Amino acid sequence: GAVVSQHPSWVICKSGTSVKIECRSLDFQATTMFWYRQFPKQSLMLMATSNEGSKATYEQGVEKDKFLINHASLTLSTLTVTSAHPEDSSFYICSARGPGDEDEQYFGPGTRLTVT
Amino acid sequence: QKEVEQDPGPLSVPEGAIVSLNCTYSNSAFQYFMWYRQYSRKGPELLMYTYSSGNKEDGRFTAQVDKSSKYISLFIRDSQPSDSATYLCAMSGGAQKLVFGQGTRLTINP
Numbered sequence: 001g002a003v004v005s006q007h008p009s010w011v012i013c014k015s016g017t018s019v020k021i022e023c024r025s026l027d028f029q030a031t032t033m034f035w036y037r038q039f040p041k042q043s044l045m046l047m048a049t050s051n052e053g054s055k056a057t058y059e060q061g062v063e064k065d066k067f068l069i070n071h072a073s074l075t076l077s078t079l080t081v082t083s084a085h086p087e088d089s090s091f092y093i094c095s096a097r098g099p100g101d102e103d104e105q106y107f108g109p110g111t112r113l114t115v116t
Numbered sequence: 117q118k119e120v121e122q123d124p125g126p127l128s129v130p131e132g133a134i135v136s137l138n139c140t141y142s143n144s145a146f147q148y149f150m151w152y153r154q155y156s157r158k159g160p161e162l163l164m165y166t167y168s169s170g171n172k173e174d175g176r177f178t179a180q181v182d183k184s185s186k187y188i189s190l191f192i193r194d195s196q197p198s199d200s201a202t203y204l205c206a207m208s209g210g211a212q213k214l215v216f217g218q219g220t221r222l223t224i225n226p
Binding site for chain 1: 150157162165204206208210212213217218219221
C-alpha cells in the first residue's frame with residue numbers, strides 16, 4: 001500500500017515553455033502532498049506543501065508564480081513550472097502524507113526535467 | 117549548525133558486513149524519525165519509521181532512536197549489493213514537514 005506515482009518520469013522542454021507534472025496517490029487519499037526538488041548528489045529541498053482544496057504553502061525563496069501548485073482532489077496534485085529556464089532543470093519529487101495520523105511520507109518516483 | 121547532520125560518506129563495505137548509518141539532530145521537538153533508501157534517479161523509499169525513542173526491527177534492518185542524545189541509527193545486517201544506495205534520515209515534530217539529512221552514499225562490494 002501507500003503507492004505514489006508521478007507523470008511524466010522524464011521531460012525535455014524548450015526555454016520559455018511551461019511543463020506540468022502530476023503526482024497521484026494510488027491506493028490512499030492524501031489531504032497533504034509535498035513537492036521537492038533535488039540536485040545531483042544533494043538531499044531533497046522542500047519547495048511547497050500542497051493541501052487539498054486550499055492554496056499551497058511555499059518555502060522561503062520559492063517563487064509561487066513560477067511553480068504553480070494545484071491540489072484539486074484527494075489523490076492528485078500538480079506542479080506547473082511556468083516559463084521554464086535551464087536553471088529549472090532538476091529532479092522534482094512529490095510525496096504524500098501517509099493514510100494514518102502519523103508523519104511518514106511516501107514518495108513518487110520523481111520527474112527529471114531538462115530545459116534546453 | 118544544520119538541524120540534521122548526516123555523514124555523506126561515501127561508505128563502502130564488503131558484502132555480508134553490518135552497516136551502521138547515523139544522524140544527529142539539534143531540535144528537541146522532533147518526535148517522528150524515518151529512514152529512506154534512494155536509488156540513483158529514483159524517488160526515496162520509506163524503509164523504517166519510528167515514533168519517539170526506542171528500537172524497531174524489520175528483517176535485516178534495525179532503527180534506533182536515542183532522544184536523550186539526539187541521535188538515530190540504522191543498522192543493516194548481512195548487507196547485500198542490492199543495498200547499495202543513498203540512505204536519508206528524516207525527522208519531524210508533528211508539523212508534517214520533514215527535515216532531511218544530507219544522505220549517505222553506501223556501496224556494498226560483492
